Amino acid sequence: MIAQSLIPPNLSSVLGKMPHAIWRASEMAVYKASTLSSGFKALDTELPNDGWPRSSLIELLVQQAGIGEMQLLKPALATIARSQRIALIQPPHAPNGLTCQNWNLSAERLMWLKAKTTADALWTTEQILKNGSCGAVLLWQTNIRAEALRRLNLAAQTTDTYFFLMRPISAQRDTSPAPLRLALRPARAGINVEIVKRQGPHSDLIHFINLHDMPVSRHNNSTEHDHAHVDLPAPAILATGSNQTILV
Known part of the structure; x- marks a missing residue:
């Protein structure tokens, strides 16, 4: 952001005629690419252009796998799947x-891809992003180098794909080229979302997102042990009359 006193009069006059071309750090940015509503109004209002940005690296930093991150993406994925494929790369469970x-x-x-090595997973992700064969790509990685992040971010910018990278919440302290980073923590009957990074004003608020399919009894913030069983994969076959499976 440039101090007003440092702007030459002639340049100030030009900038005054192009307010749409100026982004101030105190304002929410406007993405050049289109966005897709998250399906949660409270979250959309915190995201530039009111939704998940296309052609961009989006980091979801989770306290623990299975706390509701897939439930959070459910509305967007259902919309994308109507006409395009979705790639799931290295998910923690089938x-x-x-x-x-x-x-x-x-x-x-749906395409479920299980690579033998981290290098294979990153290469596969980059190729899918570059060829634009999927409407959305979801990648799970525990450890990823800064160079690899930059490559994935550049690859995402060349395509019309929605790209979500799931990482441990401990990576919140690391630098990242991702323009949008969210920290996700479990909450009773939902999930708490913290905006770690966005193209807009800084926010220290914790936003609770109610996830209707989340069983209330499974989400208690007391200890990590209370969440351990949420990570277990749902059975492939359910008995008639049993409860609907939950994908978290």
Whole structure:
């Protein structure tokens, strides 16, 4: 941001005629690429252009896998899956077919990719982003180097794909080229979202997002032990009359 006193009069006059071309740190930025609503109004109001940005690296920093990060992405993924494929790369658990069906995520639209090494997973992700064969790419990685992050960020900018990278919340302290970073923590009947980084004013607020499919009894902030069983994959086959599977 440039101090007003340092702007030459002639330049100040020009800038005054182009308010749309100026971004101030105190204002929410406007993405050049389109965005997709998260499906949660409270979250959309905190995101530039009111939604998940396309052609951009989005980091979801989770306290623990299975706390509701997939539930948070559910509305967006269901919209994308209507016409495009979704790639799941290195998920912590195998996707549950019945749950995906209940989420209106057709099996024909999903690609589950399990690479042998981290290098293979990163290379696969980069190639999918570059060729634009999927509407969304979700990548799970515990350790990833800054150079790899930059490559993925550049690859995301060359495509019309929505790209979500799931990392441990401890990575919050690391620098990242991602223009949007959210820290996710478990909460009773939902999830707490902290805006770590965005193109807009800094926010110290914690935003609670109610996730209707989350069982209340499984989300208690007391100890990590209370959340351990949430990570267990849902059974592939359910008995008739049993509860609907939950993909968190």
